[in-house]
Amino acid sequence: xxxxxxxxxxxxxxxxxxxxxxxxxxxxxxxxxxxxxxxxxxxxxxxxxxxxxxxxxxxxxxxxxxxxxxxxxxxxxxxxxxxxxxxx
Numbered sequence: 566x567x568x569x570x571x572x573x574x575x576x577x578x579x580x581x582x583x584x585x586x587x588x589x590x591x592x593x594x595x596x597x598x599x600x601x602x603x604x605x606x607x608x609x610x611x612x613x614x615x616x617x618x619x620x621x622x623x624x625x626x627x628x629x630x631x632x633x634x635x636x637x638x639x640x641x642x643x644x645x646x647x648x649x650x651x652x653x
Contacts, residue, residue: 569638570607571645573616576600580628580647582613582637610638 571582574593577600587593593604608616613634621627628647637645 570609571613571638572604572606573608573613574604575602577602579650582629582634582645584643610634 569584571584572587572593574581574583574597576597583593587607590604594601605616614631617624617627617629624631628649629645630648633645633648
């Protein structure tokens with residue numbers, strides 16, 4: 566796994582991860598102004614996995630498939646949208 570860090574961005578219509586570099590959470594809010602709820606990070610792969618394990622426990626409830634997260638962190642892809650629909 567490389568040293569990429571991501572922001573975990575919660576929108577009213579889903580969750581996404583972004584490798585974009587932000588100086589402040591308000592920049593994220595401005596970018597996603599129409600649906601922004603909250604954001605966390607930046608997190609490494611290990612920090613993200615730890616959060617998902619603590620918050621969602623069962624991997625079947627995670628918003629992202631673990632294998633897809635590994636691929637995303639190793640890719641040049643900037644934004645990755647949740648793999649699953651969540652019942653919020």
